[in-house]
Amino acid sequence: MKNPLRIPFVSALLLGAGALFSACSGGGDGTAASLNGTLSVSLTDAPSNQVDSFRVKVTAIDVVKSNTTLVHALAGPVEVDLADLADTGALLNSVTATVGNFVGVNITLDMSTAVCLLAGKATAATVHDDQGTAFLAPVVVQLNIPGFLALSGSHQKLIELDLDLSQSLAIDAANNTVEFTPAFVVRSVLAQQKPVAIAGTIASVDAVGSSFVLTLLDANSATIGSLTCVSDNATVFQTDGTPNTGAAGLTALSLLSVGTWVQAQGTIDAASANVLVTNVNAGIGTWNGGTDIVEGVVIDRVGGAGADATLTVLGRSVNSAHDTFQYNTSFTVDTTLAGTHVVRHASATSYDTDELNIGQQVRVFGALTGATMDASTGVVREQPTWIFGAAAGAPSGGQLTLSLVSVGLRDQALFNWNADPANFVTDVGTLADALAIANGTNVVERGFFAPVSGGAPDFTADKVVNADTAPALVLVRNRLATGFGVVLTCTTGQIDITISGSAAAGEYALLDQGFVGISDLPSVPTPDIVPAGATGLYSLRDITNGTMVLYTHFPTFSSAVNSAVGLGAQVRHVAAVGSWTSGTSTIHAGLVSIVVE
Numbered sequence: 001m002k003n004p005l006r007i008p009f010v011s012a013l014l015l016g017a018g019a020l021f022s023a024c025s026g027g028g029d030g031t032a033a034s035l036n037g038t039l040s041v042s043l044t045d046a047p048s049n050q051v052d053s054f055r056v057k058v059t060a061i062d063v064v065k066s067n068t069t070l071v072h073a074l075a076g077p078v079e080v081d082l083a084d085l086a087d088t089g090a091l092l093n094s095v096t097a098t099v100g101n102f103v104g105v106n107i108t109l110d111m112s113t114a115v116c117l118l119a120g121k122a123t124a125a126t127v128h129d130d131q132g133t134a135f136l137a138p139v140v141v142q143l144n145i146p147g148f149l150a151l152s153g154s155h156q157k158l159i160e161l162d163l164d165l166s167q168s169l170a171i172d173a174a175n176n177t178v179e180f181t182p183a184f185v186v187r188s189v190l191a192q193q194k195p196v197a198i199a200g201t202i203a204s205v206d207a208v209g210s211s212f213v214l215t216l217l218d219a220n221s222a223t224i225g226s227l228t229c230v231s232d233n234a235t236v237f238q239t240d241g242t243p244n245t246g247a248a249g250l251t252a253l254s255l256l257s258v259g260t261w262v263q264a265q266g267t268i269d270a271a272s273a274n275v276l277v278t279n280v281n282a283g284i285g286t287w288n289g290g291t292d293i294v295e296g297v298v299i300d301r302v303g304g305a306g307a308d309a310t311l312t313v314l315g316r317s318v319n320s321a322h323d324t325f326q327y328n329t330s331f332t333v334d335t336t337l338a339g340t341h342v343v344r345h346a347s348a349t350s351y352d353t354d355e356l357n358i359g360q361q362v363r364v365f366g367a368l369t370g371a372t373m374d375a376s377t378g379v380v381r382e383q384p385t386w387i388f389g390a391a392a393g394a395p396s397g398g399q400l401t402l403s404l405v406s407v408g409l410r411d412q413a414l415f416n417w418n419a420d421p422a423n424f425v426t427d428v429g430t431l432a433d434a435l436a437i438a439n440g441t442n443v444v445e446r447g448f449f450a451p452v453s454g455g456a457p458d459f460t461a462d463k464v465v466n467a468d469t470a471p472a473l474v475l476v477r478n479r480l481a482t483g484f485g486v487v488l489t490c491t492t493g494q495i496d497i498t499i500s501g502s503a504a505a506g507e508y509a510l511l512d513q514g515f516v517g518i519s520d521l522p523s524v525p526t527p528d529i530v531p532a533g534a535t536g537l538y539s540l541r542d543i544t545n546g547t548m549v550l551y552t553h554f555p556t557f558s559s560a561v562n563s564a565v566g567l568g569a570q571v572r573h574v575a576a577v578g579s580w581t582s583g584t585s586t587i588h589a590g591l592v593s594i595v596v597e
Contacts, residue, residue, distance in 0.1 A: 034153035034154065035098055035153055036096050036097065036098055036099065036153060036154070037096075037097060037099055037153055037154060037155045037157065038094055038095070038096060038097070038155070038156040038157070038272075039063060039073070039094065039095055039096075039097040039102070039151060039156075039157060039159070040091060040093070040094040040156060040158045040196075040268055041061055041063070041073045041091075041092045041093050041094070041105075041158070041159045041161065042090060042091050042092060042158060042159070042193070042194075042196050043058065043080055043082070043085065043089060043090050043092055043160075043161050043163065044086075044088065044089035044090070044161070044162050044163075045082040045083065045085040045086060045162065045163050045164065045165055046086070046162060046164040046165070046166060049119075049166075049409065049514060050118055050119055050171050050409070051083050051116065051117070051118060051119065051165055051169065051171075051178075052083060052117045052118065052119045052121075052327075053081055053083050053084075053115070053117040053316075054081065054082045054083045054114070054115075054117075054165060054169075055080070055081045055082075055114065055115045055116075056079070056080065056082060056109055056110070056111065056113075057077050057078070057079045057109070057110040057114070058074065058077065058078050058079075058108070058109060058110075059074075059077045059108045059110050059138060060072070060074055060106070060107070060108040061073040061074050061092065061093070061105065061106070061107055061108075062105070062106040063097075063102050063104070063105055063159065064103055064104035064105065064106065065100055065101065065102050066100060066102070066103050066148065067100070071095060071097050071102075072095075073092065073093045073095055074092065074093050075093070076222070077110065078092060078093075078224075083165065085197070087194065088194050088195050088196060088197040089160050089193065089194045089196050089197065090196075090197050091197065091198050093224070093225075094156075094225075094227075094273065097151060099151050099152055099153050100151060101149065101150050101151075102145060102149040103144060103148050103149075104142065104144045104145055105142075105143045105145065105159060105161065105186060106140065106141070106142050106143070107140070107141045107143065107182075107184070108138050108140050108141075109138065109139040109140075109141070109182065110138055110139075111127065111129075111139050111180060112134070112135045112136070114127045114135075114180070116178050117316075117327060118171065118173055118176060118178070119408075119409045120328055120409060120410075121173075121327065121328060122327045122328040122329075123327065125171075125176045125177055125178050126177040126178070127177075127178055127179075127180060128177065128178070128179050128180070129179060129180060129181065130170065130179050130180070130477055130572055130573055130595070131179075131479060131480070131506075131572075132179060132479065132505075132506040140546060141182050141184060141548050142546060142547050142548060143161075143184055143186050143548050143549075143550060144548075144549055144550055145159070145188055145550075146186065146188075146537075146550050149188040154271075154272075155270055156268050156269060156271075156272065156273055157188065157270070158188070158190065158193055158196070158268050159186065159187075159188055160186070160187040160188070160193045160194065161184060161185075161186060162184065162185040162186075162187065163182060163183070164183045164184075164185065164575075164577075164591070164593070166473055166512075166577065167183035167473070167575035167577065167591070168182055168183045170475065170477045170506075170508050179477065179506065181541075181572070181573050181595055182541075182548075183593035184539065184548060184550075185537045185539070185550065186550055190267070190270060195265045195266060195267055195278065196266060196267065196268060196275060197263070197264070197265050198214065198216065198227060198229070198263070198264050198265075198266070198275060199214075199216070199217065199261070199262065199263045199264075199286075199287065199288075200214035200215050200216035200217045200224075200226075200227070200261075200262060201214065201215045201217065201258075201259045201260060201261055201262065202214065202215075202253070202257070202258050202259065202260045202262055202282070203215045203226060203258065205250065205253055207247070207250050207251055207254055210230060210231050210232065210247070210250060211228055211229060211230045211274075212228075212229050212253060212254075212262075213226055213228050213229070214226065214227050214229060214262055214264075217288075227274075227275060228274045228275075229264060229266065229274065229275050229276075229277045229280075230269065230274050230275070230276050231246070231249070231276075231277050231280070232246065232276075233245065233246035233247070234246065234278070235249060235250075235277055235278060235279065236249065236278070236279040236280070236346055236348045237249025237250065237252060237253055237279075237280045237282070238280070238281045238282070238285055238343050238381075239252040239253055239255075239282045239283055240256075240282070240283040240284045240285065240341070240379070241283075241284055241285045241341030241342075241343055241365075241378075242341060242350070243343055243347065243348045243349065243350050244348065245348045249280070253280065253282055256282055256283055260282055260283050261282070261283070261286045261287065261288035261290075262280060262282045263280075263281045263286050264277045264279065264280040264281070265346075266278050266279075278346070279345075284365055284379050285341075285343070285365050285379040286365075287322075289365060290320055291320055291366055291367065291378060291379075292317065292318070292319045292320050292365070292366060292367060292368035292373065293317060293320075293363065293364065293365055294313055294315060294316075294317045294331045294333060294362075294363075294364040294368065294373050295313075295315050295316060295317070295361075295363045295364070295383075296313045296314045296315015296316065296331070296361070296362070297314055297315060297359065297360065297361050297362070297385070297407050297408060297410055297415075298311050298312065298313055298356060298357065298358050298359060298360045298362060299313070299314045299330070299358065299410075299414055299415045300312035300358060300415070300416040301356065301357065301358055301416075301418075301452065304452060305354050305451070305452045305453040305454075306337065306354065307337060308334075308335065308336045308337055308353070308376075309335050309337075309353050309356060309452075310332060310333065310335070311332075311333040311335065311356060312330055312332060312333070312416075313330070313331045313362060313364065314329070314330050314331075314410065314414065315328075316328065316329065317329065317331060317368055317371075317373075319368065326371070329371055330371065331364075331368075331371050331372070331373055332371060332372045333364050333366075333372075333373040333375055333380075334374050334375060334376055335353045335356065335375050335378075335380065336353070336376045336377075337352055339376050339377045340352075340353050340375055340376060340377065340378060340380055341378070341379045341380070342355055342356065342379075342380050342381075342382065343379065343380075343381050344381065344382045344448070345381060345382070345383055345384065354451050354452050355382060355452075356382070356452070357418070357450060357451060357452050358415055358416060358417055358418055358449070359385065359387070359407050359415060359417075359419075359449045359459075360382055360385055360448065360449045361382070361383040361384070361385035361386075361407075361408070362381065362382055362383065363380070363381045363383055364378065364379075364380050364381075365378045365379040365380075365381075366378030382448060384446050384447065384448070384462070385407065385408070385446065385447065385449065386407070386408050386445070386446050387402070387404060387406070387407050387408075387424075387426075387444070387446075387447075387459060388404075388405050388406045388407075388442070388443070388444050388445075388467070388515045389403050389404040389405045389406075389424060389442075389443060390402060390403045390405065390441065390442055390443070391437050391439060391440065391441040391442075391443050392423070392439060393438065393439045394437055394438050394439075395428055395432040395433065398427060398428060398429050398430070399426065399427055399428065399457060400425075400426050400428045400437065400443065400445075400464070401423055401424065401425050401426070402424045402426060402443060402445075403421070403422050403423075403424070404421040404422070404424040405515070418452070419450075419458040424458050424459065425457045425458050425459075426447075426457055426458065426460070426461055427456070427460040427461065428445070428461045428464050429461075431461060431462075431463065431464040432464045435465075435466040435469075436466060436469070437466055441467075442466075442467035442468050442515060443464065443465070443466065443467060444464075444465040444470070444514070444515055445461040445464050445465070446461060446462060446463040447459055447461035447463070448460055467514060467515050467516050468516060469579070470513075470514060471577050471578050471579055471580075472511060472512060472513045472514070472577070472578070472579070472580040472587065473510075473511070473512040473576070473577050474497075474510070474512075474521060474527065474529070474574070474580075474589075475508060475509075475510045475512060475574070475575050476497060476499070476508065476509045476510075476521065476571075476573065476574040476575075477509075477572070477573055478507060478570070478571055478572050478573070479504050479506055479507050480572065480597065482504040483501065483502065483503050483504025483505075483506075483507040484499050484500060484501040484502060484503050484504070484507055484509070485499070485500045485501055486498070486499055486570075486571040486574070487499075487500070487565075488561060488565055488594070490558040490561050490562035491558065492555045492558060493530060493531065493554065493555065493558075494528050494530050494558070495528060495530075495558055495561065496526050496528045497509075497521075497526070497528065497529070497574060498526055499521070499523060509521040511580065522585050524585075525583075525584055525585045526585065527587070528584075528585065528586050528587075529574075529576045529586075529587055529592060530554075530586055530587075530588055531554035531588070531590070532578045532579070532588040532589055532590040533590060535552045535553065536552065536554060536590040536591065536592070537550065537551075537552065537590065537591050538550070538551040538552070538554060538557035538591075538592045538593075539551070539593045539594070540557065540560050540561055540593075540595075540596070541593070541595045541596070542564065542569065542595075542597070543595065543596070543597040544597055557592070561594055561596075564596045565596065569596035569597060570596060570597055571594065571595075572595045572596060573594065573595035574592075574593075574594050574595075575592065575593045575594075576589035576591070576593075577590070577592075578590055578591070
């Protein structure tokens with residue numbers, strides 16, 4: 001389950017759970033060690049802020065060597081929730097491979113079983129391709145690795161596959177349908193990659209060696225392999241909802257039974273086949289910790305500071321067997337001051353239920369009957385929460401006052417506030433000082449709500465974004481046999497988008513500015529795409545050829561698009577993420593995807 005709010009354009013700026021892995025402690029041995037290394041693959045997402053969940057089955061990932069040899073990175077199909085992967089990459093697999101240069105990745109998706117839940121909907125959306133038809137065959141995407149990836153002996157390299165849902169999906173919320181065309185980015189430089197997320201069960205714990213071994217499982221508890229995780233004094237452990245760090249946390253982990261479920265985050269160790277973990281959740285408080293799970297935002301609370309509390313949480317649930325789901329439901333959550341464990345994501349601090357104030361995003365682990373959750377002895381994990389509002393003025397003294405509009409995508413009117421949403425005070429420190437925020441500026445913040453005891457600002461932020469100047473998304477979807485026509489005029493430093501005729505059902509030409517709103521893409525001046533910098537990530541997918549080529553140099557990308565359309569290819573999809581200049585209808589993009597046929 002995930003934080004319902006994801007900000008796609010913030011994610012794009014930062015461009016660089018349950019998870020799967022196999023043969024992780026490989027990498028060669030004995031005299032052959034210098035001839036082998038460990039090749040790992042992760043899947044991540046720069047998501048759409050309208051999507052609560054997007055589960056898709058990956059049936060094959062083949063990594064292509066410079067001599068055309070294929071390394072099969074998956075032993076079998078795996079299912080991931082892409083909307084869970086905004087901040088981490090699910091470690092899909094790791095295999096021992098001979099040293100050399102790798103130049104491409106082939107990915108196969110089974111979209112016929114994909115499940116997409118749009119925010120605020122009680123049922124899953126219908127998923128179609130970008131022409132509005134059902135998926136009748138697997139989607140195969142052939143990607144090049146920009147430059148190449150060099151694997152040396154006894155070392156580990158990670159290939160990060162980023163499927164950008166904001167570019168990949170055209171969403172019709174009114175009819176609860178989405179149309180999908182894959183927009184992938186490949187990253188092979190460790191400094192540009194997200195932390196990896198891993199999940200499995202305890203196989204062994206070596207307290208002296210500051211490490212533990214996991215038997216890694218997929219979302220359906222199928223065994224994938226094993227992995228050695230290495231911790232240090234700063235690693236945060238939460239075992240059955242009790243936080244610790246370093247050796248104390250590892251000792252607490254060792255007291256849990258073999259087979260206890262563990263979820264962890266960390267980075268790959270380039271010099272071995274291990275993962276260096278930064279935070280670890282084990283037992284109660286995990287996906288397979290034996291409890292039911294409710295996730296959502298607290299919209300009401302009965303019980304003040306120092307008392308047991310009954311929360312109303314608006315969100316979704318899954319039972320412990322993961323076969324019964326409820327969406328867009330108001331849950332009654334019973335907690336106790338003495339018995340409920342309250343923690344925060346990746347934090348070593350232990351809290352109590354006085355922290356659980358109205359507005360807070362939470363993930364609750366307990367016993368669910370209908371829409372009532374007994375968490376009296378369970379675990380509540382506070383999740384980073386996004387809020388959106390209009391500034392009452394410039395930040396002053398480290399504080400910023402907002403007229404609150406929403407918490408995530410939930411209208412503030414749904415909440416039975418103790419605070420005043422019209423004068424909502426946030427602690428931003430120096431985060432907003434350079435953002436040119438003034439009266440009326442639209443602002444997005446991420447952080448945590450104040451405890452019910454009061455005496456502090458209503459909200460403490462760890463991220464602040466000026467939503468008026470944040471990156472926008474230009475999205476064009478074209479039905480080839482009907483509706484409007486799309487012509488791309490390409491020069492060295494610019495791609496013009498000319499749209500003629502009227503849109504047919506399922507066709508879009510939109511400017512999405514996140515919380516600021518979605519509007520029709522203007523036709524005058526002619527919209528154009530220009531590069532945001534010297535390098536970017538630009539993809540051209542040719543449906544007829546079955547290829548997707550990634551470019552980092554805009555003039556080369558523009559030339560390739562020009563060649564394709566010059567040879568008669570029709571444009572099915574255009575997406576670009578970057579800063580929008582309304583006076584010239586220009587998007588300065590570092591991330592672009594174009595699909596032709």
